[in-house]
Amino acid sequence: MYGEDVLAGNWRRRKTIPEVDADIDLVVEDADSGFCGAVVGFELGAVVLEDRYGKRRNFPLEPAAFLLDGQPVTLRRPAATPRQAVPKKTASGSIAVDGVRAQVAKASRIWVEGLHDAALVERIWGDDLRIEGVVVEPLDGIDELAAAVRDFSPGPRRRLGVLVDHLVAGSKESRIVAAVTSPYVLVTGHPYVDVWQAVKPARLGLREWPVVPPGQPWKEGVCRALGVAQPADMWRRILSTVNSYHDVETPLINAMERLIDFVTVPETPS
Numbered sequence: 001m002y003g004e005d006v007l008a009g010n011w012r013r014r015k016t017i018p019e020v021d022a023d024i025d026l027v028v029e030d031a032d033s034g035f036c037g038a039v040v041g042f043e044l045g046a047v048v049l050e051d052r053y054g055k056r057r058n059f060p061l062e063p064a065a066f067l068l069d070g071q072p073v074t075l076r077r078p079a080a081t082p083r084q085a086v087p088k089k090t091a092s093g094s095i096a097v098d099g100v101r102a103q104v105a106k107a108s109r110i111w112v113e114g115l116h117d118a119a120l121v122e123r124i125w126g127d128d129l130r131i132e133g134v135v136v137e138p139l140d141g142i143d144e145l146a147a148a149v150r151d152f153s154p155g156p157r158r159r160l161g162v163l164v165d166h167l168v169a170g171s172k173e174s175r176i177v178a179a180v181t182s183p184y185v186l187v188t189g190h191p192y193v194d195v196w197q198a199v200k201p202a203r204l205g206l207r208e209w210p211v212v213p214p215g216q217p218w219k220e221g222v223c224r225a226l227g228v229a230q231p232a233d234m235w236r237r238i239l240s241t242v243n244s245y246h247d248v249e250t251p252l253i254n255a256m257e258r259l260i261d262f263v264t265v266p267e268t269p270s
Contacts, residue, residue: 017064022047022075029067030059047075054202054247091124091244106133108159108263109152114138116235117163117195123242125256132264145187146179154184161259164189186262190251193218196238198252203241 020026022039028049029036035057037049046058059065064072110129112118118138121129129136139148142164154160162180167173167189177187192198193212196219201209212221219231228234245253 017072017074019076020068020073021078022061023078026068028073028075030057031065031067031072035059042077047077050246054200091127106135106263107157108134108161110134110136110161110163110259110263111139111148112136112163113142113165113195114140116239117165119239120195120198120242120248121163121256123239124245124248125260128260132260134260134263142173142176145176149180149182149185154182156184158184159263159265160185161263162187162189163255163259165195166191166193186259188255188258190249190255192249192251195252196222196235198249199238199242200247200249203247204238 022028022042024039024041026039027036028039030049035049035051037051037055037057039047040050040056041048043058046060048056048058050056061075061077063074066073066075110121112121115138118136121136139145142162145162149160149162152158152160160182162177162185164173164177164187167177167187168191173189177189180187190198197209201207210222210225212218212225219234223229223231223234226234228237241247
């Protein structure tokens with residue numbers, strides 16, 4: 001009359017917690033501390049997570065210790081695959097190409113505002129640009145950008161990409177850039193006052209970059225705030241912390257990837 005026993009079955013069974021391979025770049029959250037980061041490796045049986053500020057912490061691979069998309073999971077170290085070689089990557093994150101020489105420089109160019117910008121671009125994207133045959137040239141500021149572009153004479157096989165600091169609405173830089181209208185020129189940039197600021201402050205042990213009052217030279221103001229005598233000394237310190245695209249802010253990465261794509265468009269057969 002009442003059918004099956006209501007206490008029959010697996011009503012006592014607990015919910016199964018899935019096991020997930022802790023692959024590199026998998027983003028998880030430690031359930032206890034709330035620390036959220038991407039998997040970057042393993043040390044002494046623990047998984048190493050890196051958050052968006054570059055801070056790293058080690059966590060034991062304990063059952064149900066992590067959250068993935070808000071759900072509890074048990075992380076496990078991926079099985080080694082010795083037969084499958086792991087592709088080498090450049091500092092920009094692209095696949096490294098072995099046995100390929102740098103190309104002869106093409107007519108297309110990427111311009112940056114100064115020597116520091118050029119050094120940072122070289123640090124991260126140098127390998128890729130040499131393979132593509134694209135030269136990065138530093139300018140002495142962009143005040144005369146429109147005239148310099150006219151002198152360059154851009155065209156279908158002579159493209160120009162320009163990386164600009166502090167390219168935000170209403171800035172002096174945005175007004176200068178508006179004068180460049182050639183379809184063979186792409187001007188893009190990042191919102192930071194100087195390319196120094198595009199390096200993640202955590203890489204230098206800072207919570208954030210010092211705030212420099214308007215009207216004061218930004219680099220000199222940063223040096224005063226941090227107790228560094230000369231901008232050249234500060235720049236050497238900054239550059240030494242940069243080893244890959246992980247060490248710089250996303251707007252700079254996006255801007256450079258757009259410029260590289262623009263100046264390396266395959267030539268259309270005539």
